Amino acid sequence: MVVIGGGGLIGSELVANLRNRGHEVLAASPDSGVNTITGEGLAAALAGAQVVVDVSNSPSFEDAAVLKFFQTSTGNLVAAEARAGVSHHVALSIVGTDRVPDSGYLRAKLAQETLIEASGVPYSILRSTQFFEFVSRIAQASPDGTLRVSGALFQPVLSTDVVAALADITLGAPLNGIAEVGGPERFPMNEAVRRVLRANGDRREVVTDDHARYFGAELTDQSLVAGPTARVGSKRFEDWLSEAASQPPAANR
Numbered sequence: 001m002v003v004i005g006g007g008g009l010i011g012s013e014l015v016a017n018l019r020n021r022g023h024e025v026l027a028a029s030p031d032s033g034v035n036t037i038t039g040e041g042l043a044a045a046l047a048g049a050q051v052v053v054d055v056s057n058s059p060s061f062e063d064a065a066v067l068k069f070f071q072t073s074t075g076n077l078v079a080a081e082a083r084a085g086v087s088h089h090v091a092l093s094i095v096g097t098d099r100v101p102d103s104g105y106l107r108a109k110l111a112q113e114t115l116i117e118a119s120g121v122p123y124s125i126l127r128s129t130q131f132f133e134f135v136s137r138i139a140q141a142s143p144d145g146t147l148r149v150s151g152a153l154f155q156p157v158l159s160t161d162v163v164a165a166l167a168d169i170t171l172g173a174p175l176n177g178i179a180e181v182g183g184p185e186r187f188p189m190n191e192a193v194r195r196v197l198r199a200n201g202d203r204r205e206v207v208t209d210d211h212a213r214y215f216g217a218e219l220t221d222q223s224l225v226a227g228p229t230a231r232v233g234s235k236r237f238e239d240w241l242s243e244a245a246s247q248p249p250a251a252n253r
């Protein structure tokens with residue numbers, strides 16, 4: 001098996017999870033000489049692989065850059081998989097990719113999904129809600145001193161719970177379809193940002209603004225929450241925050 005983006009947040013945990021379950025896994029990323037944009041090292045990495053999991057991410061979240069990243073990377077990857085005879089392509093996408101067209105990042109993830117579906121390689125797509133680890137990035141996304149955050153419903157999930165779902169899908173037969181995973185609770189996004197700031201000792205005020213844009217898009221209560229058949233993670237946000245706060249700073253992410 002090959003994990004593209006195997007050095008990232010999800011990738012490194014997924015590689016460890018699959019290896020613990022006895023599988024031989026190549027962790028592939030530019031750091032290890034495999035680049036899905038330039039094609040460097042790709043054919044050699046895929047030689048003999050049956051399953052490829054793509055958990056890479058764009059270095060830039062700027063609208064045009066992220067679209068170019070996912071289109072180029074996915075195009076190169078599925079073409080290389082077809083040549084190598086890969087029998088299962090697994091990708092991690094985002095709940096709501098098809099519901100939030102004003103977000104450049106979600107448009108790029110939808111373009112990634114479309115390329116996979118058209119590739120002819122048997123595939124599974126897992127759409128996840130936002131990771132707990134990502135909530136602080138939402139807080140930073142606001143431009144000035146005031147943090148304006150939408151009060152739309154939000155259902156964040158621990159990365160480890162996403163990895164568990166992704167590992168099970170990776171080891172199963174191709175779905176040739178889309179599954180979802182989300183956290184165990186839904187609450188307003190501004191609440192999640194407030195809780196993270198409080199836990200980090202950040203005293204800035206979070207202003208609730210339903211017109212505040214989330215990576216370019218206004219949200220509704222339906223935009224980012226998972227559907228009724230989604231797999232549900234077990235870790236609660238509040239518990240994760242208190243556990244992180246009780247750990248020494250180096251392990252506290």
Ligand SMILES: NC(=O)c1ccc[n+]([C@@H]2O[C@H](COP(=O)([O-])OP(=O)(O)OC[C@H]3O[C@@H](n4cnc5c(N)ncnc54)[C@H](OP(=O)(O)O)[C@@H]3O)[C@@H](O)[C@H]2O)c1
Binds near residue numbers: 029055094
């Ligand atoms: N953040 C969220 O809340 C969320 C929610 C749902 C889904 N997702 C999706 O989850 C996926 C993984 O996210 P993450 O936070 O784990 O990402 P991450 O920590 O930023 O890791 C990204 C990985 O992609 C690799 N990469 C970058 N450019 C590459 C290239 N040209 N060729 C091959 N690999 C490349 C990086 O390589 P190096 O290690 O060499 O730098 C790194 O290993 C993304 O596709 C994202 O859209 C995210």
